[in-house]
Amino acid sequence: MRQEKVVSVLRQATADGVLGREHPVAGFIDVQGVRESVTALHEAFAHVPDVLHAFAVKACPLVPVLRLLAEAGMGCETASPGETRLALAAGFAPGRIVLDSPAKTRAEIQEALTLGIALNADSLAELDRVDALRPPGSRSVVGLRVNPQVGGGTIAAMSTATPHSKFGVALDDPGARERVLEAFLRRPWLTRLHAHVGSQGCSLPLIARGLAVLHRLAEEIDAYVGRRQITSLDLGGGLPVNFSDDTVMPTFEEYVQVLTDTEPALLDGRYQIVTEFGRSLLAKNGFTAAVVEYVKHSGGRRIALTHAGAQVAVRTVFMPDAWPVRVTAHGPDGRPKTTPPVPQDVAGPLCFAGDVVAHERLLPELTEGDLVVLHDTGAYYFSAPWAYNSLPRPGVHGFLHREGRTELAPVRTPQTLEEVVDESGSSHATALLSGFGSPGS
Incomplete structure (x- = not known):
């Protein structure tokens, strides 16, 4: 997907609020x-x-x-x-x-x-x-x-x-x-x-x-x-x-x-x-975008902690050689970053050490609030999320370029935390304490 198309979508998505502080990861489909x-x-x-x-x-x-x-x-x-x-x-x-x-x-x-x-x-x-x-x-x-x-x-x-x-x-x-x-x-x-x-x-x-x-x-x-x-x-x-x-x-x-x-x-x-x-x-008609939440150094290596990890890129995280993804760096408004590239890990939010989508990737220096784009993820990525750590499923949006502007349409509404709780059996919260019948019943 051409960079100018991705940038146009990012700028519209951040302006509309479907990507940013409230929704730090989202998927996009090119109609x-x-x-x-x-x-x-x-x-x-x-x-x-x-x-x-x-x-x-x-x-x-x-x-x-x-x-x-x-x-x-x-x-x-x-x-x-x-x-x-x-x-x-x-x-x-x-x-x-x-x-x-x-x-x-x-x-x-x-x-x-x-x-x-x-x-x-x-x-x-x-x-x-x-x-x-x-x-x-x-x-x-x-x-x-x-x-x-x-x-x-x-x-x-x-x-x-x-x-x-x-x-x-x-x-x-x-x-x-x-x-x-x-x-x-x-x-x-x-x-x-x-x-x-x-x-x-x-x-x-x-x-x-x-x-x-x-x-x-x-x-x-x-x-x-x-x-x-x-x-x-x-x-x-x-x-x-x-x-x-x-x-x-x-x-x-x-x-x-x-x-x-x-x-x-x-x-x-x-x-x-x-x-x-x-x-x-x-695959090539979709991408995933995520916010950089923190940047740190460990063992001399720069690590950008983002909201796109194994929950949206499970194959890439567990089999990086077989399923590599291209990553590009963008500012908070979606514009490409142009600072000199430095090697850095692009890591996800999940609570295990291997949750990294790109290792020592040469990218413009990422900082808090920037955006990363995982390219070619229109198949098998954001549409089939992994529920590890009970992270909510990200929103997915379709886009069209018409008359000089980018239009977005909802494909899947972002899952709320309340929906995560409901899905995890909250209506049966006391079942293991009092939900069993009397002995012999």
Whole structure:
């Protein structure tokens, strides 16, 4: 995101009071940027006759953002009952929602099959549940997730096609492929295949190899059952995001080209294609801003204590090499600081020593009241806060630049301390003292 856009938002946010003394940390979403990213995705797949682009809700579980994406022509991918409720609340039609999860309950499965939500079974055991719960005439597309076992990327926790991944049916395990073929033979209504190699830390060739396995398996299944049964392929996962600067790379066009080069028939129109992008659509269209509360020195190192730590950047704090964020320094009015850079830690407010989002980062000397910006945090950061230390969830605001000025709109109201207390069981405050029945009751 261009610096002038960030500065304009900061100046408006501090003027409006949504960032500052009363609200020392906040998230911001670029509405036009989100629309442009969705357009770029659709244009990259424009030559594919039938595509459902399903946004991965976990990347930004905020109803106004989901509504924006729905209006822009996206579908929705969910992985829990809560995410499914968010998708429905945002206005996604059930037929444009895809439910993925490795641990779906019978209630989740029944709800999806009743509403007509598409469902990808994560195991053969889950297919047995679908057999028992699938109502006559269900409109749900049902698929099976397989693990192509093509290996992992540079971040083990983000790699889902490793030999021991918890996701999907591991195709290379002894007897697994035969059991998959039989599962489709017995279920003519099982018409979709799903695979997910990973996103951050995974190269495009690695992702493409896994999806090529999916395509070849579809052809193998059709040959085995003796009919055209597989009608759609769910290309799960997303793209890695470049967090080092504002350049968008890889692009959706580059992704499509690598898929085509690796498996030319994958996107030829024989199958409906489903995608599940999340981070690559939202990350660069959002940022987090926080107030510097104190500055101190420890062991000769300068430390700026801010209100943006692991509660909004948990992955960065615990895995800084895998999830680095760019940080810029701004004055209290949002203008960039221009003093000579010095190495300093940018730390958060949480009560553990590792709560640091940037170590020895060269930045203009931060002082009390300044602002720091964490860039590229539109996905998985302020939208999925960590409740450590019972800090309130920060407010999130959308922004548009129109007619020479920046306009802000509320996305999520900042949580109040009273709401933190309510959420923590205050209505049951005496339950452990007097809330139990008499012995033997």
